Amino acid sequence: MQISPWDKRNARDRERLLKRDAVLQVAVRSFNEKGFNATSLDDVAESLNVTKPTLYRYFSSKDEILFECVRLGLEGLQNAAASVERRGGDGMERLKALIRDYAMLMTQDFGMCITRTSDHELSPESRMKFRSMKREVDATIREVIEDGIRDGSIAAGDVRMMAFTVTGALNWIARWYEPGRELSPEQIAERCLATLVGGLAPRSGAEG
C-alpha cells in the first residue's frame, strides 16, 4: 500500500501532539500536588521515561508548561462561557448552566491548576494573558447575572459582588477537592449550585 507523504506528515504531527499532551498531563498533576516551585522537570521527564532535553522539544521552559496548563483550564471556562452566550433561556437558567460547567471544570486537572496557581508564579507576560482570558469569563458571568436581574429570574443586588461570591465558591472547589475521596464532580456541582441559588435562609413553602 502506497502511503502518501502528507499522511506521514499528519501522523508525525499527531504523534507530536500526543507527546506534548502527555508532558502537560504529568506536569499539571505535579503543579497541583507539589506546586510550581517544587515541580522538577527531571521528575516529569522520568515519569515519561524520557530525559529532560526531550521535554525541551515541546516547551521552552517550565514557565511555558505552567502557562499552557493554566491556559487549557481557562479555555475550558471560556468554552463554558461561550456556550452560555449561545444558549436560550432566562438569566437564571443560563447562570445555572454556567455554574454547573464551571464547578465540574474545577474538579479537573487543568481547571484546578487555575486556582492553585498564584498570580506571582506566572511570568509577567503570562500573567497579562491569564488576566485577559479571565476577564472575558468574568464579564460573561456578570452579563448573565445582569440579564437575570433584568428578566426577574435573579434577585437584584450588586452584580460585581454577586459574581465574586459565585466564582469564589466555585474556584475554591479546586483547593479542597481530592479526586476519588469525594462526592462525584456532578454531585459537587449540584450541591454548590443549590446553596448559591437557594441561599442559606430557608424559603417559604410556596417557593419549594
Added chain:
Amino acid sequence: MQISPWDKRNARDRERLLKRDAVLQVAVRSFNEKGFNATSLDDVAESLNVTKPTLYRYFSSKDEILFECVRLGLEGLQNAAASVERRGGDGMERLKALIRDYAMLMTQDFGMCITRTSDHELSPESRMKFRSMKREVDATIREVIEDGIRDGSIAAGDVRMMAFTVTGALNWIARWYEPGRELSPEQIAERCLATLVGGLAPRSGAEG
C-alpha cells in the same frame, strides 16, 4: 526618678515585641503582593532600615516568618469562631456574625495571607499546624450551620458542601480585594453575606 529593673525589663520586652511586629507587617505585605518565593529578607530588612542579621534575632527563617503571618490570620478566624460559640441567638444569626467577621478578616493583611499562601509554600511541620487550626474553624462553621438547620433558621442541605460554598466565597475575597480601590471591608462583608444568605433566586414578596 528611680526606675525599677523590672520596668526596664518590661520596656525591653515591649520593644522587642514591637520590632517583631514591624518585621511581620512588612513581610506579610510582600508575601501578599509578590509571593513567598519572590520575597527577599534583604528587602524586608531594608524597608525597616536594618540588615538581614537583625531579622534573625526575631525569627529563625523566612519559613518561620510566613508561618507566623498565616498563624496570626488564623488566630483572627479562631477568635471569630470562638466569639460565635459564646454568642446567643439562632444558627442563622450566629452564622451571619461569623460570615461578617470572616469577610472583614479577608481584607486584612494577615487574613489575606491565609488564602494567598499555597499549602506547599509551608514547611511540612507548619502545614500540619496550619491544617489543624483551619480544621477547628471549619468545624465551628459546620456546627453553626447544623444548629441553624435544626432550629429552622437555615435551609436544609449538605452541611459540608454548604460550609465549603460559604468559606470559598469568603476566602476568595483575599484574592481579588485591593485595599483602597474597592468598596469598604464592611460593604464587601454585607454584600457577600446578602448573596450567600438570600441566594441568587428572587424571594417571594412575603419574605422581603
